[in-house]
Amino acid sequence: MQESPFKGKTGLTRVWNAFHYSMAGLAAAYRNEDAFRQEVWLAAVLVPLALFLPVGVLGKALMIASVLLVIVVELVNSALEATVDRISLDHHHLAKRAKDIGSAAVFVALLNVLVVWGLILFA
Structure with missing residues (x-):
């Protein structure tokens, strides 16, 4: 090696x-990566919006951090998917599991955005 x-x-x-x-x-x-592009454009809208909303500095930081977390998780998920595809394009239950778990991580990060923004804006 x-x-x-x-x-x-x-x-x-x-x-x-x-x-x-x-x-x-x-x-x-x-x-x-289509999903990454979509999430970058979502961040391009949400990050400036967070800066202009009438919330405290900590609220702004949490709102922006939750959006950036989606970007980070999507990057890791995309790397995982590329690695799995590099190893084999054959259908295998472990490859499917790895990709599904990566997708679930992105989903949880997106839910986190909803929860953080919802709590800051409506609680």
Whole structure:
């Protein structure tokens, strides 16, 4: 098993490489994942809305964090799905389970947005 040639880089070189890998990952997710694109556009609406709503700073932070959590979970779910597909495109109950659990995680993150926003705006 061979290690990545980029392992072992330290300092600013590592940070710079990590930044570029992250940007490439965001671009790939946006380009290839419909759900990610939809959630980015939802965040583009909800984050500014949270900033302008008449709620306290903590409320704004929680509202924005709940939206960003959806983005994070969708990225992890997309990576999991790509990995499962890379291993095999054959139908297998464990592959289905992995993908369904990833989808459930995104669903729970979306429910979290509803609960957080609902509690802050209507409680």
